[in-house]
Amino acid sequence: MGPRLARIIGALLLAGGLAACSAVRIAYNSLPEVSYWWLDSYVDFEAAQTPRVRDALTQLLAWHRQDELPKLAELLRQTRALAADDVTAAQACELADAIRARLLAVAEHTAPSGAELVASLSDAQLAHIERKHARVNADYAKAWLDLSREDQQEKRYEQFLDRSEDFYGRLDPEQRELLRRQAAASMFDPREVDANRRRHQQEVLALLRRLQGGRLPAAEAQGAIRDYARRFAQPPAPMRERLRAQQEETCRDVAELHNRTSPGQRQKAQQRLQAYENDVRQLAAAAF
Numbered sequence: 001m002g003p004r005l006a007r008i009i010g011a012l013l014l015a016g017g018l019a020a021c022s023a024v025r026i027a028y029n030s031l032p033e034v035s036y037w038w039l040d041s042y043v044d045f046e047a048a049q050t051p052r053v054r055d056a057l058t059q060l061l062a063w064h065r066q067d068e069l070p071k072l073a074e075l076l077r078q079t080r081a082l083a084a085d086d087v088t089a090a091q092a093c094e095l096a097d098a099i100r101a102r103l104l105a106v107a108e109h110t111a112p113s114g115a116e117l118v119a120s121l122s123d124a125q126l127a128h129i130e131r132k133h134a135r136v137n138a139d140y141a142k143a144w145l146d147l148s149r150e151d152q153q154e155k156r157y158e159q160f161l162d163r164s165e166d167f168y169g170r171l172d173p174e175q176r177e178l179l180r181r182q183a184a185a186s187m188f189d190p191r192e193v194d195a196n197r198r199r200h201q202q203e204v205l206a207l208l209r210r211l212q213g214g215r216l217p218a219a220e221a222q223g224a225i226r227d228y229a230r231r232f233a234q235p236p237a238p239m240r241e242r243l244r245a246q247q248e249e250t251c252r253d254v255a256e257l258h259n260r261t262s263p264g265q266r267q268k269a270q271q272r273l274q275a276y277e278n279d280v281r282q283l284a285a286a287a288f
Contacts, residue, residue, distance in 0.1 A: 024279045032057040044128045049120055056113035062287065063109060069284035071102055073277050080273035083266055086259045092251035100233060107229035115221035118207075119214040126208055133201045137194065144190035152190060157183035164257060167272060168265040175260055182253045187246050196239075200232065 027034075035057050039045075045053060075098055082091060144152060160179045165171055171179070207228055211221045234240060261269070 066287035073280040076277040089251040111222040111225040118211040
C-alpha cells in the first residue's frame with residue numbers, strides 16, 4: 001500500500017499535468033477517497049476492512065499535510081530558483097533524489113497501518129490482487145509492448161512534448177527536434193519496464209503471503225514493509241546501477257532542454273512552480 005500511495009501523492013503534487021492550482025488543492029483533499037477506491041480495485045475490501053482503511057488514509061493525509069507538505073514546498077522553491085538560469089544534470093538529479101526521499105518517507109510512514117491491513121487479507125483477496133496484476137500487465141502490453149520500436153519512440157516523444165509544453169509553453173521547432181532526438185536515444189525499454197514491474201508484483205505477493213494472517217509480530221511485519229519500501233527505492237546492484245544510469249540520462253535531458261529555453265519560457269516555468277508552491281503552502285497551513 002505504501003509505495004503506491006506515495007506515488008499518487010507525489011504525482012498529484014509535483015507533476016505538471018494539472019491545469020489549475022485549485023485542481024491541486026481539490027485533488028489533494030480528495031486523496032483519501034481516491035486512494036481508497038484505487039486500493040479497493042486491487043484488494044476488493046471486505047466490509048470490516050473498509051472503515052479501518054478509510055481511517056488510515058485520512059490519518060496518513062493529516063500527517064502528510066503537517067510533516068511533508070512544508071518539505072515539498074521548500075523543494076518547489078528550490079526548483080523555482082533554479083529555473084531562472086541554466087542548470088546542470090547534477091542539479092536536476094539532486095532534486096530527483098530529494099523527491100524520492102520524500103516519497104520513501106510516506107511509504108515508511110504507512111508501515112503500521114499497512115501491516116495491520118495485510119494481516120487481515122484473505123486468500124481470495126490475494127487472488128484478486130493477482131488478477132488485477134494480470135490486467136495491469138495486459139494493459140501495458142497493449143499500450144507499449146505491442147507497438148513497433150518506431151511507434152514506441154514516437155509515443156515517448158509525444159509524452160515528452162506534452163509535459164514540456166505544459167511547463168514551458170509551446171516549444172519551437174529546434175526544441176521539439178531536441179526532444180525527438182532524446183526520445184530516439186533513450187535507454188527506455190518497455191520490455192525492461194514490464195519485466196521489472198512483474199518482478200515487483202511477485203515480491204509484493206510474496207511479502208503479503210508472509211505477513212498474511214498475522215504470522216509475524218507487529219514490529220517485525222512493519223519492519224518487513226519498511227525494508228521492502230527501501231529496496232524498492234534503492235534496489236540491489238546491478239539493478240540499482242541500471243536505474244541510476246536511466247536517472248542520469250533523464251537529468252541530462254531535462255537540463256539540456258531547459259538550457260535551450262527562452263527567458264519567456266523560463267518565466268512561465270517559474271510562474272507554474274510559484275503557483276504550485278503557493279498551493280502546497282496553503283494546504284500545509286490547513287494543518288494548523
